[in-house]
Each structure stands twice: as C-alpha cells, then as structure tokens.
Amino acid sequence: MKTTVPALRHSAQRPRVATVIMKRELAAYFSGPIAYIVTGLFLLFSGILFFSAFFLQDRAELRRFFDNLPILLSFFIPALTMRLFSEEKRSGTIETLMTLPVTELDVVWGKFVAAWISAVAMLVPTLSYVVTVALFGNPDPGPIVGGYLGALFLCAAFSAIGLFASSVTKNQIIAFFITFGISIVVSTMDVFLIFLPGSIVDFLAYFSASAHFGSIARGIIDTRDLLYFVSVTLLFLVLTVEVEQRERR
C-alpha cells in the first residue's frame, strides 16, 4: 500500500494549492468589469478627499485621505469580497472546489490573499497623490510611509471580515452589508466613544480600527497597533475556516 505517499506529497503541495486558488480568484476579478469599476470609484472618492485638502486648504500632505481611509474602505472592500464564497455556494461550484484535494484552510487562505491583493491594488493609483504632494511641496515622509503600511494592515483585516461574511450566506448583497456593518462600526466607533463613561472608553477604544490605523498613519509604528490588525485578520480567517468545516457536518 502506498498510503503514506499521497499524504507526504500533499503536505509539500499545500502552499501551491492555495496559490492556485489565489491566482484563479485574481484572474476572475481582473478579467471582469468589477475590478475597474471599483478601483475607478475608489480613486474618485479618495481623489475628492485628497484634492479638496490639497487645493482648498493648500496643504501638501495626505492626512485627509488617510483620516478617511477606514470609512472609504468600509464601503469598497465589501464589494471586493462579497462574491468570494457566496457565489460559489449559490452556483454550486463550492462542491467541485471542495472535492478537489484541498482543505478548508487552503481555500480560505487562497481566497483571502486574493482579496487582500485586490484591495491593495485599489490603493496603488493613489500613489499619484504622493507624487503630486512631492512635486508641489515638501511632505514629511513618515506619515506617508506609515499611512500606506497601516493601509496594508487595514486592507487585510477588512478583507478577512469580508471573506467571513461571504462564507455565511449565499446572498452577495447580505455579505456586502455584513462586511460593511462590521467595518463601519470599527471605523467610526471612536467618534461615539465620547458619549460613554471613561472607564469603558479605554476598553472599547482598543477595538477601534481607525484609532489603531490613525496612530500608524501618524508614522508611529507600535506593535500593539499591528497586533490589533493581525488579530482581527486571524480571528476572521479562523472563523471562516470554522464556518466552512461546519458546512460539511
């Protein structure tokens, strides 16, 4: 019997399987119109924020853009992630996918990385703002580097939330609103914290994505802020794997 051979072969192939899934997702995303519509709209809205500060307030910086990035991404990332599992479940392709030699983890990781890359790709055109401020002013590089670094983490966390929402429903619209709901709450909660007593504010403030992102975007790299995004990402990835495993049971 050659029972051990396939098992060994697979353990070496696991990253490869997730990569194949990721590539398929990216190809599906970029070969359709959604990628360009979403990226275009994102550029439009972020452009309004950036240029209103740039021209009206005459400031050569990206602060206004980064300040509003969590809210902006709360609208746009759900549009990228809503399809990931919902569509597979609605059309039944989840069955052909899951009966290939894969684990739930392979599928979740492959789809997550694809979503993350799509989200980051949406930010790439905004580098033109950096070029613009560099041409017309003398910006402090710290907040810009920090802002983009924080954006990578923010995209990862929101993508993981989106993937999870997509795994719990066959309906893409519902997946969109679950992701939007969670993301907008963690993006705007520090505004509402003013109304609460001080003792719980400190506790709840830890859950605010915009607070953690804000401190990274000021150019202060604190491991606690990074840890927040890593934990949120991992939490929702683990939950997604759990949802997928439960579907089998």
Place this chain on the structure above:
Amino acid sequence: MIELSHVSRTFGAFRAVDDISVSIPSGQIVGLLGPNGAGKTTTMRMITGFLAPSGGSISIDGMNIAEEPVAIKRKIGYMPESAPLYSDMIVDDYLRYVAAMQGVDADAKVASLANVCGLTEVMHKNIGELSRGYKQRVGLAHALMQDPEILILDEPTSGLDPNQIIEVRNLIKEIGRTRTVIVSTHILGEVEMICDRVIIISKGKIVADGPTEEIRGHFGHYTTLRLTVGGCTRDELVHLLGSVRGIGALRDANPVYIRGEAAPVSLMLSVEGDEELRPAIFRLIADRGWTLYELAVQTSSLEEVFRALTVDAATGTGTSNEEVV
C-alpha cells in the same frame, strides 16, 4: 475498496441516509439507483468528503475519510449533478486550473482529456456559453484530471439529448474498464446497460444490492407488455387473452389515436416468468382477423423490481414513482 459501515446522514430532523453499509471492490461499475430524494446524492457527497456522515464511517483503501480527507479526495474524481463549474472561465483555462489543483502537468494532460471527452472544439469558449452536454463533458474532464482510481458521477446523463446520452454512456463504460465507477441515476435502462452491480436506494436505505443480472433474476421476471388492437371490443380482447397462460394482471392503458380506427383497445399486460408470449398473442389476434397495432415490451423487468422495492419501502405513504419511468 470503498467501505461504508452503518453510514447515516441527517439534515435537521430529516434522515437523508439511514444506516447504509456497503463495500465496493476495485474495478466495479456500480449503479446507484433510486427515486429523486432517495439519498443518492447525499451518499455520493459523503464518499467524496463533501459532507461528513452523521453516524458510521467511510473508508477507502483502508484510509478513513475523516482522518485523511485530502489523500482520499486525491483518489476520487467527482462530478456533481449538473456539473457546477465556473461559468466565467474559458474551458482551456478551467482545465488548466484543475490540473494545477491536482498537481498534474497541464500541457500534456489537458489536450489528451479534451480529446477523450470531445472538447477540442470548445476549448476557447466560456463555460457559461456551453450547451448542457458540453458542460457535462467539461465536468467529466474535471473528474478525470488526475486519473482517479475511483470515479463518482451524479446523474451524468440528466438533461442530455439522446445522442449525448449514448456518448456519455459509452465513455463511462470505456473508463470503467480500468477503475471503480459509481454512477447515480433514476433511469433504469442506463443501469442495465452500463453497470455490473446495482444498489437500489429508497428513503435513505438500501433495498436491493447485487449484480445487475442477479437483481433482475432474484425478484422474478415481470415484464409489462403494451397491446393495442383494433376491430374488437375490450371484453372480446380480455376474453381472448384469458386463454393465454402466463398473463397476469390486465389493466387499461392510455388509449392511442389511430387513423381510420374508431375504437382501438389498449391494454397493459403483466407477464410472469421468462417465456416470450408475443408470438402466441400475435397469432391469436391474427386468427380472429383483428388488427394488431402495438405489441411492445413496455417496462423492463428491472423496472418492475424497482417499482416493487421502492413502493414497498414507502409502505403506502403515497410516494409517487412517476418520475422514475
């Protein structure tokens, strides 16, 4: 070797599969037969690891599916019912993707599979634009990608036109020479044509299991003949048939329209035993000077077995087996 021991699957309060034990040695073509909703798809989904059993265990070549799902999935090529595939992908890209997932060299394998499954002309079409028959063939190519030891096909011929059905059946027979194949269907003729062994499922339980010939023989030969005669009354015909030995129950069949014949009589005759009664019936009718319009075997013997078994298992709950025919 596929072994199911006391396998059950419940969905809430509904028992889709109820304590099934079966073992399938390598190299058999097995037909899983049953009315819609009998538990065929659920059983297949459990063997392929898509669903976990609620009770009991499934092992393939000694490996338990709960412990080594990936190694087992590698052995199995599976095509779900109606072949759900990514409709926005081009056939060639899709098969290359499956090859990559299976760790197979795409350049060599995809072209040969396209040949075997008759896909060469549609390789650059979107899967969403394909006809049902072609889609089914892409599904078959998907299932055959890693040269699986076990091939599991859920309703592979449903929704195909008659020519496509024949092609797919021949393909399955061809593939089945070298590997284990499990095919589910509710078409009895299909099982008689391609399967070495029949497992009949009804209400989540196995009601018959054995070689196709044996199943047919074991439950006795019942054949139904359809007879349409002109130039006589129903009573005259019934009286005449009463003299033929071997004819069991008679019942009225749906009447047919025959040009120039006022009132043809159509009957269904249940025939017991192996004897061919048609020559005798023909001569009797011809001797009377009546006109014989139809004398045909209506349902195969396996179909009678199937009806008897699946209706019995329903114990008069009124389950309709109309779709079965």
